[in-house]
Amino acid sequence: MDFNFTDEQTMLRDTLSRYLADTYNFDARQKVVHGGKGWNPAVWQAFAEELGILGAPFSEAYGGLGGGAVENMVVMEEMGRAIVLEPYLSTVVIGGGAMKHVGGDIADAVIPGIIAGTTRIAFAAYEPQGRFYLHDLATTLKGGQLNGHKAVVEGAAHATHLLVTARTGGAQRDAGGIALLLIPADAPGITRRDYLTVHGTSASEVYFENVSVGAEHVLRDDALPLIEAVVDEATAALCAEACGVLKVLHATTLDYAKQRKQFGKAIGDFQVIQHRLVDMFMEVEQAVSMTMMATLKLDTDERSAAVSMAKAKVGKAAKFVGQNAVQVHGGIGITQELAVGHFFKRATLIENQFGSVDFHLSRYEGIALAA
Incomplete structure (x- = not known):
């Protein structure tokens, strides 16, 4: 491209x-x-x-x-x-x-x-039982009262507002009857259990108990199409972050292979290491190309398919490049003192954020069959 x-x-x-x-x-x-x-x-x-x-x-x-x-x-x-x-x-x-x-x-x-x-806004959309499915909601908005539980809400501890999805009607997994809300993070009835992720960012379990929600807090009723569009845009942006992570993992591993010596020569001189580094490079380049394609298609009818293809590819690349970076570095690759281990942690989290490889392959298959 x-x-x-x-x-x-x-x-x-x-x-x-x-x-x-x-x-x-x-x-x-x-x-x-x-x-x-x-x-x-x-x-x-x-x-x-x-x-x-x-x-x-x-x-x-x-x-x-x-x-x-x-x-x-x-x-x-x-x-x-x-x-x-x-x-x-x-x-x-x-x-x-x-x-x-x-x-x-x-x-x-x-x-x-x-x-x-x-x-500062935190996205409170995913629930423990729903995994990656945005329409699987047990959180409800009825009679102006919001009740429910949102899981792994990144940045909630320092957010000024929460962007919340809630069911206003229908069954738990129906596509209809879903509202998108923007509410103050300190509204009465909201409690949090804060913790740090493996990557080092703040996340929270957020609980809503009879939180009063007015009409001014409801961004849209029947909001699932809008929510899916926003999450696709976020997924494309996450893929771009992954490309930056993977580029550093490859470059760092390449430099290390030139410096680390074994049997009197740099390990990068061994053909098996050279092949591994080339394979890592190819995975990075393919992830970059797929991310660019998905980004450019966000305003088209091909948005969902392009994003799922990119996320599936980036997820596979994150696993391959991250694991090989650690393997080439050896034991020091997972120490707290070396940066490569922290990049590996972020790559590992990105694999599953906004949907795993299997989830996006299944989603793409569903889109292709419906076309």
Whole structure:
């Protein structure tokens, strides 16, 4: 695939890359992880005020940079290269993406806060029994009261708002009768159990008990098509993050193979290691191409199929490249002191975030059969 970035997109990438290289090195990131909060508020404000990247996919009318999905792809790949902890995906891609789809007064009220860094959104959609299925909902909104449980809600501990899916009618797995809500994270009746993920980000089990929800909090009724579109956009952005992670895993492993000596020569001189590194490179390049294709098709009728193809490919690449990176490094590849192990953790989590390889292969098969 021949794809060239515009001058503005290249500038966005280079600006973010320089900032992360200067201020977000491995040691600085580890201090944040050990701090137990799962993010650094100062970095988030720098993203908003110094770099302006929180406005990358938003119209200039909101004070953004006038970009879209490609700009999200550029930002997310660079964040993958530094395994950034801050909630760009949940706030800008998912929260901001939902606002762009909904439009109107609510978008006018929320998007400027996202761009300024003062509004942070956590996506409370998935439930323990539903796994990857967005329509499998036990959380209910009845009589203006929200009740239920959302699992592994990343960034909920430091979010100002929760983007919540809830059933307003029908059976638990019906496609209809699903509403999308935006509610204050500190609303009465909301409780959380916070923890750190293996990757180091903050996540929560979020419980709703008779939370009062007004009409102003309901973004859309019968919202499943909108929710699926937003999650597809987020999945494409996640694939871009994975590409950044995988590029670093391959480059780091290649450098190590040139330096590590065994039997009097660098292990990279052995043909079996060379073959493995070439296979890793091919997996990375294929993941990059599939991610670009999915990103470019987000506004077409082929969106769902393209995203599922990309996510399935990226999931396989994450497993292959991550495991081979650790194997070439040997025992030190899984130590806390070496960065490669942390990139491997992130690659492993990405395999299943927003759907596993099997889930997306099955989804693609269903789309193909229905066509």
